[in-house]
Amino acid sequence: MQLYSTKNPSTRVSFKEAVFNSMPQDKGLYMPVVIPRLDDKFLNHLDEYTLPEIAFNVAKALIGEDIPDNDLKAIIKDAINFLAPVVKLEENVFVLELWHGPSLAFKDFGARFMSRVMSYFLEKGEKQLDVLVATSGDTGGAVALGFLGVPNTRVTILYPKDKVSDVQELQLTTNGHNIRAVEIDGTFDDCQALVKQAFTDAELNEKFRLTSANSINIARLIPQTFYYFNAYAQLLKQGIDKVIFSVPSGNFGNIGAGLLAWKMGLPVEHFIAATNLNDTVPEFLETGVYQPKPSVATLSNAMDVGDPSNWVRIADLFKDDINDLKNLVTGYSYNDEQTLEAIKFINDDYNYVACPHTAIAWQALRDWQQDNYKADTAGVFLSTAHPCKFPDVFPESIAAKVDVPEQVEDLFKKEKKSTVLGKDFEGFKQYLLENK
Template identity: 75%
Template structure:
């Protein structure tokens, strides 16, 4: 597998180099030189395969000879050892539950795959790998659990102070071992900016072997394609062959992975990008003008991103064909009041509890279906996190119905370990150099 930078299509690097470098020095993002099509017969018979079997076939198709087949199969079976069921709520309305991994969020797919790929590529005697990750909530917890105890790696998580839920903060700050947490006096965009600056700082790159576990790393995007193929497999078993996906969208890595699956041949009729008040992309899809803006805090905190990094990848997939992009992707955005209403409506209609991000995706799907009533495609909205992570923003009558998993109960009483940090890059750099 060869990859190029979105800022320089002329040069290419190996998958291993892209995984470890995370972001090119020219500040672009890595994209595959070639996105091979999967065999149409395989896609039409997806219902005959398990999730690990689908994941292996998709990964092998993308990665080529970057990892030997036997090793790749073993790696996937270890990383993707939990389910991602599609649950029917009503006719042509399905929820794809992506919260059955150890951190109870869809980020487990990317974090577990990435940690194992990095560990696989690390050779004895090599310099320690320092993984930097900015999080708006769920990424940090998934990365922490994905890398916890992995030899010769150290993870530094940056999260915005006061802008993640209590359970999310516990998952970020109670691990110890090779996991460090930095509580930043700012927004997720500030955290992301600090990480990006670190990758282009000559002194830090000379001192450390830096990489990222954010969705800017291509190793995060590849495994996220797996659940789109697997969702389609489950629909085929129910006699459904047309599908629309509504995706809660913040940094746009999730929907970016879906588009990569589409590019590989998965027959997806429509993508619905569902955002909160941070509506940079929905606004672009309506006006044709892309204007990043400072993020605002909402109750769907994992989507509080005003300048989504992965949008450059999506634009790159379509090159200059903006009309084709706007035809395949439609955007909807909702404020906090609308999000709370959606949480209550989902419970009233189905006796099903959703997190705020999932509620936004459901509302977007329902609004799209009303406007496209002649379309008989199965509508699937992605549930990106377990609702137990957001008890304070879910209405009390609904929150009381949440069944809290044992892994969350085990966090109670654990001591928080976090260092406070300003948004000044000089302070972040000084911290890293002082804590080698």
């Protein structure tokens, strides 16, 4: 697999190099030189394959010979060992539940696959791998569990102080061993900026072997395509072959993976980018002007991103042809009041409890279908996190319905350990240098 930088298309690096470097020094993002189109026979018979089989075929098409077949199958078997069911709520309305992994969030797909790929590529005697990750809520927990105990690796998780839920914070700060947590007195965008700056700092790169576990890493993006193909496979079993996806969107890696799957031949009719008040992309799709803005804190905290990193990948997929992009992607944004109304509606109508991110995706699907309903097309909204991670969001009557998994109850018995830093880079750099 050969990859290039979105800022320099003549760049060529291997998959292994892209995985360990995460981000090119020119501050672009890595993209495949060739995005293969999967065979029609495979696509038309997806319903005959299991999730691990689908994952292997998709990953193999992208990664090529960089990981031998048997090794790739073993990585997938170990990483993707949970289901992602499509649940029907009403005619042509389905929810894709992506929170059945160990951290109870869709990030488990990317984090677990990436950690195992990195472990596979690490050679004995090599310098310790220092993984830096910024999180707005769910990424950190998935990465922590994905890398916990992986030899010769250390993970540093940056998260915005007082802007993640209690459960999310405990998932970040109670692991110990090779996982450490840093509270940044700022926003997710500040955390993300610190990670990006670290990758281009000469002194840090000399002293550490740095890589990222954020969705800027191509090894996070590839496995997120798996659940789009698998969702389509589940619909095919029900005689449905036309689908639109409504995707709760923050850093735009989730919908970016869906668009990559579409480029590989998955027959998706339309994508909906559903955001909270951090509406940089919906505004761009409406006006044609891309204007990043400071992030705003909302109930759907994992989507509180004002300058989404993965947007450059999406722009690159369409070579900045805004018309083609707008024909395939529609953006919607909602405030907290609308989010709470959606949570209540989903509970009342379906007897289903949705986390705030999921509720936004449902609302966007509902609004889109009101104007574009087609009887033969299934609408699937992505449920990205278990509702137990957001207990303070729900009214008491709905919160009482939430089943709290045992692993979450165990978190409250553990001690939180973290370091609080400001959002200045020099302070973060000093922390890294003093804690080698």
